[in-house]
Amino acid sequence: MLAENIMVTELTTxxxxxxxxxxxxxxxxxxxxxxxxxxxxGVVAGVISTFSIMxxxxxxxxxxxxxKQITYAPxxxxxxxxxxxxxxxxxxxxxxxRPLLVQRDESLLSTAAALTAFGKHEYALVVxxxxxxxxxxxxxxxxxxxxxxxxSAENNx
Numbered sequence: 001m002l003a004e005n006i007m008v009t010e011l012t013t014x015x016x017x018x019x020x021x022x023x024x025x026x027x028x029x030x031x032x033x034x035x036x037x038x039x040x041x042g043v044v045a046g047v048i049s050t051f052s053i054m055x056x057x058x059x060x061x062x063x064x065x066x067x068k069q070i071t072y073a074p075x076x077x078x079x080x081x082x083x084x085x086x087x088x089x090x091x092x093x094x095x096x097x098r099p100l101l102v103q104r105d106e107s108l109l110s111t112a113a114a115l116t117a118f119g120k121h122e123y124a125l126v127v128x129x130x131x132x133x134x135x136x137x138x139x140x141x142x143x144x145x146x147x148x149x150x151x152s153a154e155n156n157x
Contacts, residue, residue, distance in 0.1 A: 007135030
C-alpha cells in the first residue's frame with residue numbers, strides 16, 4: 001500500500017503570510033492541531049501546530065530544565081502576555097520549517113517508520129517532486145487503515 005492510497009486530500013492549510021491568530025482560529029474551527037504552511041505556489045514552507053506555538057510561549061529556561069534553580073517562574077499573567085505577543089506575529093516567525101515530507105509512492109511501512117522516527121508530530125505531508133502539497137497522512141490514518149485491513153482479511157477467511 002502506498003502513501004497516496006491513504007492520504008487525506010481535502011486539506012485546511014495556512015499561508016506563510018498569515019497571522020498566528022487567524023491560523024489558530026482556523027485550527028479551532030476545523031478541530032486540527034496542525035496545518036501545513038504553503039507559499040503562493042503551493043510549495044510546503046513548513047507547518048504550524050499548537051505545539052510549535054506553545055514552544056514560543058514558554059521561556060527557554062523553563063524547558064531547559066533550569067526551573068529548579070530559579071526561585072521565580074512566570075505565572076499565567078506572563079504566559080498570557082507572551083500569548084498575545086505571539087498571536088500577532090506572522091507564521092514565518094513561529095512555524096516549523098522542517099516538517100516530515102513523504103512522496104506519494106512511499107510505502108505504508110516507510111511512512112509509518114518515518115512518522116515514528118520523526119517524533120515531533122503525528123503527521124506526514126505528502127508532496128510532489130516540486131514539494132507542492134498533495135495530501136496529509138496522520139498516524140491515526142495508518143492505524144485506521146491497518147484496522148480496516150485486518151477486519152477485511154478476517155471477513156474474507
